[in-house]
Amino acid sequence: MSALLSVAGVSRYFGGYLALNDISCDVAAGHVHALIGPNGAGKTTLFNIVSGTLRPTSGRIAFDGHDYTGRRPDRVLKMGIARNFQHVRLIRGLSMIENVMIGCHAWIDRGIIGNTAALFGISSGERAAASKARELLDFVGVSAKRGVEPLELTLGDQRRVEIARALASEPRLLLLDEPAAGMALAEVNALSSLIRCIRDRGITILLVEHHIRLIMEIADNITVLSAGSVIASGPPSAVQRDPAVIAAYLGKSDEPAVGT
Amino acid sequence: MLGSYWESVAIFTAINCLMGISLYIPMMAGLISLGQGGFMAIGAYVCALLTKGNVPFGLALCIGGGAAALAGVIIGTPALRIRGIYVMILTLGFGEIVRVFFATFEPAGGASGMGGIHPLTELWQVVLATAAALLLVWRIRHVRFGRAMIAIHEDDVAAEAMGINLTRTKLLSFTLGSLIAGIAGGFYAHQALFIDANQFDFMRSAVTFLYVILGGAGNPFGPIVGAVTVTLVPEMLRVVQDWRMTVFGSLLVVMAIWRP
Numbered sequence: 059m060s061a062l063l064s065v066a067g068v069s070r071y072f073g074g075y076l077a078l079n080d081i082s083c084d085v086a087a088g089h090v091h092a093l094i095g096p097n098g099a100g101k102t103t104l105f106n107i108v109s110g111t112l113r114p115t116s117g118r119i120a121f122d123g124h125d126y127t128g129r130r131p132d133r134v135l136k137m138g139i140a141r142n143f144q145h146v147r148l149i150r151g152l153s154m155i156e157n158v159m160i161g162c163h164a165w166i167d168r169g170i171i172g173n174t175a176a177l178f179g180i181s182s183g184e185r186a187a188a189s190k191a192r193e194l195l196d197f198v199g200v201s202a203k204r205g206v207e208p209l210e211l212t213l214g215d216q217r218r219v220e221i222a223r224a225l226a227s228e229p230r231l232l233l234l235d236e237p238a239a240g241m242a243l244a245e246v247n248a249l250s251s252l253i254r255c256i257r258d259r260g261i262t263i264l265l266v267e268h269h270i271r272l273i274m275e276i277a278d279n280i281t282v283l284s285a286g287s288v289i290a291s292g293p294p295s296a297v298q299r300d301p302a303v304i305a306a307y308l309g310k311s312d313e314p315a316v317g318t
Numbered sequence: 319m320l321g322s323y324w325e326s327v328a329i330f331t332a333i334n335c336l337m338g339i340s341l342y343i344p345m346m347a348g349l350i351s352l353g354q355g356g357f358m359a360i361g362a363y364v365c366a367l368l369t370k371g372n373v374p375f376g377l378a379l380c381i382g383g384g385a386a387a388l389a390g391v392i393i394g395t396p397a398l399r400i401r402g403i404y405v406m407i408l409t410l411g412f413g414e415i416v417r418v419f420f421a422t423f424e425p426a427g428g429a430s431g432m433g434g435i436h437p438l439t440e441l442w443q444v445v446l447a448t449a450a451a452l453l454l455v456w457r458i459r460h461v462r463f464g465r466a467m468i469a470i471h472e473d474d475v476a477a478e479a480m481g482i483n484l485t486r487t488k489l490l491s492f493t494l495g496s497l498i499a500g501i502a503g504g505f506y507a508h509q510a511l512f513i514d515a516n517q518f519d520f521m522r523s524a525v526t527f528l529y530v531i532l533g534g535a536g537n538p539f540g541p542i543v544g545a546v547t548v549t550l551v552p553e554m555l556r557v558v559q560d561w562r563m564t565v566f567g568s569l570l571v572v573m574a575i576w577r578p
Contacts, residue, residue, distance in 0.1 A: 109479060177457050
């Protein structure tokens with residue numbers, strides 16, 4: 059089994075606070091890999107480190123065997139890692155299609171020649187990006203509402219547009235930060251099948267999520283974080299029965315709560 | 319066809335439109351420059367010195383614009399790593415440095431200014447340049463570079479996560495603005511025929527900012543509307559003589575409150 063993403067001994071301090079303590083985990087190519095844990099466990103911190111938004115205090119991260127620790131987010135994206143945001147960050151002032159086309163930024167009309175050609179309307183990049191954006195909006199299931207301002211969409215649809223934007227960059231690894239947060243049950247079911255469809259396109263997914271049922275349904279592998287440390291990892295069936303996981307989520311009377 | 323007085327007013331109005339566009343472009347990326355007067359000064363002096371040395375006007379304009387753009391790169395490279403209000407302070411300082419430099423630069427007349435500039439600017443040239451700049455801005459909005467600027471303006475974290483190189487995009491928009499301000503300066507020098515450093519002081523930069531704010535920073539015709547209004551209204555108010563600037567100031571206050 060080859061690891062597409064490999065996190066090795068990553069720690070991160072915020073001032074004197076240790077948010078991540080020596081985290082190691084591998085995400086296998088083609089898998090849906092879930093990252094779970096109680097609030098404050100460090101999931102989003104790890105997520106931000108993988109996407110380049112934060113630098114680790116120590117440790118290394120590698121993508122497809124290449125170390126990219128400390129690389130800027132725009133360069134991480136160009137490497138093939140795209141993300142969404144827990145609090146949706148669509149661009150106001152751009153239409154829904156243009157928002158998705160932002161995701162194509164890394165591969166259309168690059169350099170002086172590409173940009174100039176686009177300015178004179180003699181480049182195919184714009185058309186390629188627009189048709190890609192339409193295809194992806196169809197794929198995530200919001201095409202019927204294309205004329206609507208992106209920020210007027212329901213939260214669930216905004217999340218889908220954001221996923222389409224991430225997919226437009228043609229990533230090999232997609233990072234999804236709590237895509238089901240604030241969604242109704244029916245929306246969660248639809249999301250679960252969308253994530254499967256994305257995986258079937260050959261895209262590996264690293265998923266941070268609180269919605270346990272969703273995770274049990276779609277994850278191939280789970281890493282459980284608690285108080286900045288990995289306390290369990292493995293397939294859903296094994297993690298579900300792990301005493302350390304149960305303790306972290308429910309607490310245990312004969313043991314001090316994890317993290318204190 | 320126009321009287322020479324109104325032709326001169328029309329030329330200065332078109333030059334101010336160019337200045338408005340020169341600030342509109344960096345403002346698309348959320349960069350507010352209070353130093354556009356400085357770039358205009360560089361364009362004006364360089365262009366005027368060249369035509370005095372019998373360089374053809376068109377070539378001199380390009381070199382003057384190029385010199386201003388070069389200054390834009392030099393000032394922009396450190397400035398654009400900082401954020402928001404500090405960019406304003408830095409560009410304000412830059413404008414003052416340029417003013418003081420030309421006030422003491424003896425080969426260009428120093429504090430007593432530089433006269434005897436050839437009257438080479440013609441109305442059609444400035445109108446053509448303004449139309450070209452407007453077309454450029456309108457096209458930019460609909461290609462990759464324009465979307466990137468809007469994304470940076472609205473949400474630089476999301477923009478960077480979607481593969482947009484923040485520094486490069488901001489530097490390019492800042493430099494493009496400097497280039498246009500430099501060309502406007504070249505036209506200005508060959509219409510005013512006498513230039514001194516105080517014509518390119520902070521007021522010049524502040525009024526340029528006013529064009530964009532008053533006309534609206536949301537669409538490319540905003541700076542045109544703003545520049546035409548701010549340039550023509552004081553001319554029309556000459557009938558009220560000594561009260562001209564008082565009435566104009568009051569009009570600005572009224573317009574700021576009930577902006578059309």
